[in-house]
Amino acid sequence: MIYKIGMVLEGKVTGIQPYGAFVTLDEHTQGLIHISECHHGYVEKISEYLKIGQKVKVMIIDIDEYTQKISLSIRCLERGFDFSHAGERARYQHKKFWTNKKVQEGFNPIAKNLNRWVEAALVDIEAGK
Template sequence: MLEYKIGQILEGTITGIQPYGAFASLDEQTQGLIHVSEIQSGFTKNIHDVLKIGDKVQVQIIDIDEYTKKISLSRRTLEKQFVHHHYRKKRYFTNKNKKIGFKKIDQELPKWIEEALNQLTNEEK
């Protein structure tokens, strides 16, 4: 195993892809993990859209675990500028204009207490 240092920039080959990241071979005996958050700037929904097994990629070592010797890699740190990805606006269950959805606890609490008391009195009968 070669001596690697944090901050070092290397070329690796993608050897495996999982939902949490991609594995890159750095030499014959050493491989590291590019976590999904380090694949690229912004959100990566599907790693397979960005990387394929066998791709040659430039990576930077961002961490080396002292005990397990696991190497964490990043492609994002090597980007010249932040790439902004446009995504659809998140939709919420409630609609403020229609006044539907969840109500405040202080509005609901008296009704809940009454329901609970009724249920308890019905169980006792």
């Protein structure tokens, strides 16, 4: 089977570590559910949510291009996530400004003060400060 990001599959938990749970997807393929992807909110022990041998419904959230390691998530399935609008949401986010976007200062304050700052620094250097 060819796996793709966004696929929802059923697998079987084959191992649990403090950082996540290993899930077999087929006889030749396994993936990892990182502890942060097993449940919404803080998870102290993954063993409180998953047990070895348990069948789980998972979503593929990443496939490493070079190592072919598969990252899985249960958390994505707990609350519905509509992938069809994911790109739209990112495309139409409002630009965030550090200051008021109507103020067009840019580097002008630096340009206005640079000579004064250089002169003060040279005086300090000559004075041995």
